Amino acid sequence: MGKRKIIQARKPPNLLYGVNDRPSVWTLAILGVEHGALLISSLMAAVFFAQALGADAAQTRSLVSVGLIAGGLASILQATRKWGIGSGYFCLHTSSFIYFQASISAAQAGGLALVCGMTAAAGVMQILLARVVGKLRTLFPPEVAGLVVAMVGLALAPYAVKSLFGLGREDTLIEVSEVLVGVGTLATIVGFTVWGKRGFKLYSILLGIVFGYGSAYVLGVLPVGIHDRLGELPLVALPQIVHPGLAFDPAFILPFLIAMICSSLKLTGDVITCQKINDLDWKRVDMQSVQRGINAEGLGTAAAGLLGGTGLAASSSNIGMSYASGATSRYIGHATGIFFIALAFMPQPAYVLSNMPVPVIGAIIIYAACFMIVTGWSIVMTRMIDSRKTFVVGISLIMGMSVLVAPEIYAPLPDQFKPIFGSSIALTAVTGVLLNLLFRIGIGDRAELLLSAANGSGQKINDFFVDLGGKWGARPEVIRKAAAAAAELHESLVGQGLSQGEEVLLAAYFDEFQVQVDMTYQGEPVILSHHRPSPEQLLKDDQAFARLSGYLISQYADTVRLESTGHKHRVRMVFEH
Numbered sequence: 001m002g003k004r005k006i007i008q009a010r011k012p013p014n015l016l017y018g019v020n021d022r023p024s025v026w027t028l029a030i031l032g033v034e035h036g037a038l039l040i041s042s043l044m045a046a047v048f049f050a051q052a053l054g055a056d057a058a059q060t061r062s063l064v065s066v067g068l069i070a071g072g073l074a075s076i077l078q079a080t081r082k083w084g085i086g087s088g089y090f091c092l093h094t095s096s097f098i099y100f101q102a103s104i105s106a107a108q109a110g111g112l113a114l115v116c117g118m119t120a121a122a123g124v125m126q127i128l129l130a131r132v133v134g135k136l137r138t139l140f141p142p143e144v145a146g147l148v149v150a151m152v153g154l155a156l157a158p159y160a161v162k163s164l165f166g167l168g169r170e171d172t173l174i175e176v177s178e179v180l181v182g183v184g185t186l187a188t189i190v191g192f193t194v195w196g197k198r199g200f201k202l203y204s205i206l207l208g209i210v211f212g213y214g215s216a217y218v219l220g221v222l223p224v225g226i227h228d229r230l231g232e233l234p235l236v237a238l239p240q241i242v243h244p245g246l247a248f249d250p251a252f253i254l255p256f257l258i259a260m261i262c263s264s265l266k267l268t269g270d271v272i273t274c275q276k277i278n279d280l281d282w283k284r285v286d287m288q289s290v291q292r293g294i295n296a297e298g299l300g301t302a303a304a305g306l307l308g309g310t311g312l313a314a315s316s317s318n319i320g321m322s323y324a325s326g327a328t329s330r331y332i333g334h335a336t337g338i339f340f341i342a343l344a345f346m347p348q349p350a351y352v353l354s355n356m357p358v359p360v361i362g363a364i365i366i367y368a369a370c371f372m373i374v375t376g377w378s379i380v381m382t383r384m385i386d387s388r389k390t391f392v393v394g395i396s397l398i399m400g401m402s403v404l405v406a407p408e409i410y411a412p413l414p415d416q417f418k419p420i421f422g423s424s425i426a427l428t429a430v431t432g433v434l435l436n437l438l439f440r441i442g443i444g445d446r447a448e449l450l451l452s453a454a455n456g457s458g459q460k461i462n463d464f465f466v467d468l469g470g471k472w473g474a475r476p477e478v479i480r481k482a483a484a485a486a487a488e489l490h491e492s493l494v495g496q497g498l499s500q501g502e503e504v505l506l507a508a509y510f511d512e513f514q515v516q517v518d519m520t521y522q523g524e525p526v527i528l529s530h531h532r533p534s535p536e537q538l539l540k541d542d543q544a545f546a547r548l549s550g551y552l553i554s555q556y557a558d559t560v561r562l563e564s565t566g567h568k569h570r571v572r573m574v575f576e577h
Contacts, residue, residue, distance in 0.1 A: 009278060009279035009280075009281070009282075010279060010280040010281050011278070011279075011280065012277070012278070012279075012280045013280075014326055015277075015278070015323075015326050015327070015328055016201070016202055016326040016327055017326070017327040017328065017329040017332075018278055018328060018329065019088070019089055019090070019274070019278040019328055019329060019330050020329070020330070021329050021331075022329065022331050023327065023329055023331065023332070027202070027327075028331060028332060028334075028335040029335065030203060030206060031202075031203075031325075031327055031332045031335065031336075032332060032335030032336045032338065032339040033206070033339060034203065034205045034206040034209070034325075035092060035205075035318050035321065035322070035332065035336045036336050036339040036340055036343065037206075037209055037356065038205070038315075038317060038318060038321060038361075038364050038365075038368075039071070039092050039094050039315055039318055039336065039340065040068075040094075040340075040343065040350065040356075043064050043067050043068070043071075043094060043095055045067075045094075045095040045096055045097045045100065045310070046060075046063040046064050046066075046067045046095040046309065046310060049063065049095075049100060049103060049104070049310055050063050053104075053107050053112070055112075058240060058242050059112070059242050059244075061239075061240055062239075062240060062241045062242040062243075062308060062309075063095075063308075063309055063310065064350075065239035065240065065241055065344045066241060066304055066307045066308050066309030067094060067095040067304070067309055067310070067312075068239075068340050068341060068343050068344040068350070069239070069303075069307065069340075069341050069344050070093075070300055070301075070303045070304035070307060070309055070312060071092070071093045071094040071095065071300070071304075071312055071337075071340055072336075072337040072338065072339070072340030072341035072344075073299075073300055073303055073337065073341070074093035074296060074297060074299065074300025074301075074303070074312055074337075075091070075092045075093050075300075075333050075334075075336055075337035075340065076333065076334050076337035076338070077296040077299055077300065078091045078092070078093065078293060078296040078297070078300075078314075078333060079091070079330035079331070079332075079333030079334055079337070080296075080330075080334075081292065081330070084291075084292055084295060085292055085295045085296050085299065086292050086293065086295070086296045087271045087274065087289045087290065087292050087293030087296065088289060088292070088330055089271060089274035089275070089278065089289070089293075089328070089330055089333075090274065090318075090319070090322050090328050090329060090330050090332050090333040091267075091270055091271060091274055091293065091314050091315075091318075091319060091333065092314065092315045092318045092319075092333060092336055092337075092340075093297060093300050093312045093313065093314055093315065094312060094313070094315055094340075095304075095309070095310055095311070095312060096263065096310075096311055096312055096313030098259050098262050098263045098266070098311065098313050098419060098423065098426075099119065099122070099256070099259045099263070099310055099311030099313075099419075100310075101255070101259070101415055101418040101419060101422065102118070102252065102255035102256045102258070102259045102415075102419065103115045103118075103119070103310050103311070105252065105255060105415055106118050106249070106252050106255075106256075109249065109251075109252070110247050110249060111244060111247075112244035112308070113244045113245040113246060113247040114247040114248070114249055114252070115244075115305075115310065116243075116244060116245070116246050116247075116305045116306070116308050116309070117246040117247045117248045117249075117305065118248065118249070118252050118253075118256045118305070119256070119301060119302075119304060119305030119309070119310055119311050120246065120301075120302050120304075120305030120306050121248060121253070121256065121305070122256040122257070122259065122260040122301055122302075122305070122311055123260075123298045123299065123300070123301035123302025123303070123304070123305060123311075124298070124302055125256075125257060125260050125298075126260050126263070126264060126294055126297060126298030126301060126302075127294075127295055127298035127299065127302070129260070129261070129264055129294060129298070130291050130292075130294040130295040130298060131291075133264070133268075133287065133290060133291050133294055135287075138436075138440070139433045139436065139437070140268060140272075140285055140287075140433070141383070141436060141473050142284065142285070142379050142380065142382050142383045142473065143380050143383060143385065143389050143392060143393050143432075143436075143473060144392065144396070144429070144432040144433060144436050145268070145269065145272045145285055145379055146272075146376045146377065146378070146379025146380035146381075146382075147376065147380055147393055147396055147397060147428060147432055148265065148266075148268070148269035148272075148376070148425065148428055148429045148432065149269045149270075149272060149273045149276075149372060149375055149376030149379060150372070150373050150375075150376025150377050150380070150397075151269075151376070151397070151400045151424055151425050151428040151429075152266065152269055152270065152273075152316040152372050152376070152425055153316070153320065153368075153369040153370070153371070153372030153373035153375075153376060154369075154373060154400070154401070154404070154424070155400075155404065155423075155424045155425050156316070156317060156365050156366075156368070156369040156372070157366075157369060157404075158404055159362075159365065160362050160365035160366045160369055161362065161366070162362070163182070163358045163359065163361050163362025163365065164179075164182040164183070164186065164359055164362030164363055164366060165178060165179055165182060165359070165362070166178025166179065166181075166182065166221070166358055166359050166362075167358075177219040177220060177221050178221055178357075178358070178359045179359070180215065180219060181212060181215045181216050181219060181221050181357060181359040181360065182359030182360070182362050182363050183363075184211060184212075184215055185208045185209075185211055185212040185215070185359065185360050185363035185364075186208070186362075186363035186366060186367060188204075188207060188208045188211045188212075189204050189205060189207070189208035189363060189364070189367050190367065192204035192207055192208070193324055193325070193367075201325065201326060202325055202326060202327055203325075204324075204325055205321055205324075205325055205364060205367075208360070208363065208364065208367075209356070209360060209364070212356075212357055212359070212360030212363065213356075213357065213360070216357040216359070216360065221357050221359065222355075222357060223355045223357075226351075226352075226355055229351065230348060230351060230352065233347040233348050233351055234347055234348070235346065235347070235348050236345060236346055236347075237345065237346075237347055238345065239344040239345060241307065241308055242308070243307070243308040244308060246305075246306070254416055255415065255416045255419070256311075258416060258417070258419045258420060259311065259419040260301075260311075262419045262420060262423055262425075262426035262429075263297065263301075263311065263312075263313045263314075264294050264297070265425070265426060265429040265430070266313055266314060266316070266423075266425050266426070266429075267290075267293055267294060267297050267313070267314045268290050268293075268294075268429075269316075269376075269425070269429070270314040270316055270319055271289055271290050271293045272285055272290070272379065273316075273319055273320075273323075273372065273375055273376070274319060274328070275289060276375055276378070276379055277319075277323045277328060277371075277375060278328055282382075283382070283475065283577065284513075284577075297312060297313070297314065300312045316368075316372060317364070317365050317368040317369070317372075318336075318368070319368075319372070320367075320368030320369060320370070320371040320372040320375075321364065321367065321368040321371075323371045323375070324367060324368060324370075324371050380393060382475060383473040383474060383475060383476075384466075384469040384470045384472075384473065384474055384475070384476050384479060385470060385473075386467075386470025386471055387470075388439040388443075388470075388471070389439070389470070389473060391435065391439065392432055392435045392436050392439060393432075395431060395435060396428050396429075396431040396432035396435060397428065399427050399428060399431045400424040400425065400427050400428030400431070401424065402424075402427075403421065403422065403423065403424040403427055404424050407422070410422065443471050443472070445472075445509060445510050445511060446507065446508070446509050446510075447464075447468055447507070447508050448505060448506065448507045448508075449461070449464045449505075449506040449507075449508075450503050450504070450505060450506075451490055451503065451504040451505075451506055452494075452502075452503065452504070453493070453494070453499040453500070453501050453502055453503055453504050453521065453523075454494065454502075455494065456487075456490065456491050456494050456495075457487075457490060458487040458490075458491065461483055461486050461487045461490060461506065462483045462487065464483075464506070464508075465479050465480075465482055465483035465486070465508070466479065466483070468508055468510070472510045474510060474515065474577060475577060478515055478575050478576075478577050479515070481556045481557070481575055482508070482515050482517050482556075482557075482573070482575050484556050485517065485552075485553050485556035485557050485560075485573050485575075486506060486517055486519065486573070488549060488552050488553050488556070489519055489526065489549075489553050489571055489573075490504060490506070490519065491549070492526060492546065492549040492550070492553075493519075493521060493523070493526065496526075496545075496546055496549075498521075498523045498524045498525070498526055499521045499522065499523045500522055500523035500524070500567070501521060501522035501523065504519060504520070504521040505518075505519070505520040505521070506518075506519050507519075507520070510577075513576070513577055514558075514574055514575060514576050514577050515574075515575040515577055516572065516573070516574050516575075517557075517572070517573045517574075517575070518570055518571070518572050518573075519570070519571045519573075520568070520569070520570045521568075521569060522567055522568055522569075523567060523569070524567075524569075525562055525564055525569050526546070526549075526550060526562065526569070526571060527543060527546045527547050527549075527550045528550040528553065528554060528560060528561075528562055528571075529547040529548075529550040529551045529554065530551065530554050531547075531551065532548065532551045533545075533547050533548050533551070553571075553573065556573070556575075557573035557574060557575055558574055558575055558576045559573070559574045560572070560573045560574070
């Protein structure tokens with residue numbers, strides 16, 4: 001089938017800074033603060049975990065500090081792409097609710113020491129998983145990968161909409177002032193993104209945050225007592241980390257293993273999103289990039305456990321935000337990681353950002369979720385969809401949505417399975433992977449069709465390729481070219497009387513990187529030409545129309561050649577996929 005070609009990614013025109021572009025130091029600083037402001041809100045996972053355990057203020061601050069340091073380190077590693085570590089994309093990390101259920105169970109059995117030890121073990125297991133994930137490409141065809149990406153955006157919707165209107169875990173009353181702050185912030189961000197010039201579009205999130213804080217201050221939406229508490233904190237101070245020690249219990253390997261797999265599945269969707277939004281000609285998943293990305297996250301989670309914190313996961317909302325603002329440079333990941341680590345030494349800015357008004361957070365997440373959903377569906381629709389893939393996408397989507405609309409269905413399940421059945425993203429990914437494997441039964445990578453040597457069969461050939469394209473999940477434009485080339489070749493054989501046998505054998509092969517089409521027949525060799533005959537030649541030369549047909553075939557296929565043995569001939573056409 002040949003070797004695949006390595007093609008340099010082509011930056012989409014809507015990106016001001018692509019993955020390998022290096023913005024100015026000033027721009028990096030602003031974008032780093034912009035993304036850090038959103039990312040720090042995700043540290044509520046560590047705060048909520050501390051509250052669930054009844055931890056004191058010192059232990060809570062310690063968990064937040066570790067989340068800042070470990071998350072910043074993982075974000076820097078993720079953007080680095082060296083020594084087999086890092087996807088090389090802008091993909092930030094922070095404390096995650098994915099590990100919440102497993103961590104609570106471990107804390108109840110052995111305290112925070114067991115949580116930290118098992119978190120470090122989960123990081124090591126994730127690094128080991130990265131060694132084999134590159135061989136699992138068949139588990140993540142575009143329809144599954146795209147669906148997971150779309151679900152990442154859909155999963156943000158319930159929390160984002162509630163937050164936009166100022167609703168939280170304890171706040172169930174909608175107030176007009178909070179609605180004005182949320183809607184105003186969203187309108188500001190969207191307005192600068194759609195109508196703003198280059199600079200305003202790039203900093204649209206930051207401008208929205210400034211508007212959000214300003215309007216929240218004017219309308220009295222800022223958290224009560226924030227001014228007094230801010231005055232009590234120093235500007236710079238060493239992080240106060242209270243390390244509980246490390247413990248290990250084999251009984252908790254399973255729940256942390258499940259949480260780690262779910263985090264890896266989510267990261268896979270996030271890295272695929274990064275690949276898609278940074279490459280105008282994106283075709284398939286680069287599993288080596290995913291592998292390096294899982295390595296980076298595993299190191300970050302292991303570091304979090306060793307420092308005395310909880311597990312990490314990627315922040316999907318920041319990826320969507322980067323695409324929306326047109327700046328996806330991996331160097332922004334370095335800047336945000338440094339800013340995140342610096343916040344651990346700066347109590348006042350960390351306190352202000354961690355108390356961002358809830359409506360402002362909701363507006364930013366809605367903005368980011370829009371791009372995640374659309375990007376995910378665009379990945380799904382890059383391939384042909386038959387009835388099998390319809391069920392893969394449909395059933396997986398419904399199962400994922402069930403977690404969002406009816407979570408009580410899965411309440412009776414054991415805690416060990418909560419990381420899967422308590423996460424719409426994880427359940428969508430697991431369902432999609434399992435159904436994809438099931439529906440691969442009966443699908444081969446080779447198919448044959450016998451054609452008449454005396455009559456044209458254009459419709460029959462087209463139907464043959466459309467059916468194969470759906471089963472293989474091939475790109476529709478490649479299948480159309482293969483069908484057109486095969487129909488043209490067969491018509492040429494019949495029209496010119498080159499085929500002297502009774503039948504012509506059409507065979508098609510698929511290996512994800514290319515579609516190969518062979519047409520074998522008995523008779524005279526077909527004329528293949530890479531030059532179009534002139535109008536004068538078509539009028540005077542008897543073989544000009546034969547050369548025109550050969551020219552058309554060569555235009556459809558990336559490579560075409562004729563192999564002959566006596567009167568038996570095979571035309572091989574290869575189409576890059």
